Amino acid sequence: MAKFKARPPSDDPEVQARAQARAEVARARELRARERETARIEAERKAAEEKRQREEAELAAQLAREAAELAASQERKSAELEAKKALRDARYAARKAKAKVKR
Template structure:
């Protein structure tokens, strides 16, 4: 508390009064609101605020565009993967059908061979 080491009550009261007087003088020394310099400063602050808001809108628009592009790319990639999967499944189904048809033909040939052998045996 060394900073508040005033010697007596009168010193503290004088210091308080002088501090209040300095604040009052500072407030009175402010230029009025219709002062051209104050108006120019206010306009400059408003222009800076508008520019800041515009940059924020541009960043938001860029972010939205990037998200939209990423979503579109993801959707295109998923569609390509789905098309590839459908093509694989169709190829597998085609191969399975070919294999089933080949097995059916082989079974029919074996059956026909047995039938022909039985007929040949019966004719002898």
């Protein structure tokens, strides 16, 4: 009981100064926590943006590869068709030449 009686009243300037100091420390702590949270959110946003840009670049590269493969495939098919046509024309010409020789 004596412990509580020795305690200064709440309107004592020293008690108010300590309470104000504790409140300032709490506000500063809360401000630092908000700054850390803001920095964390900004870092996450930046990481997400970089990931999105990387994915877009990968997709663009993949589309370019697929387009190049398609063009190469079409070129090969065209060359094969021309080669077949040349062989067919050569057989036709040989058959015509053979028919002329028989006459």
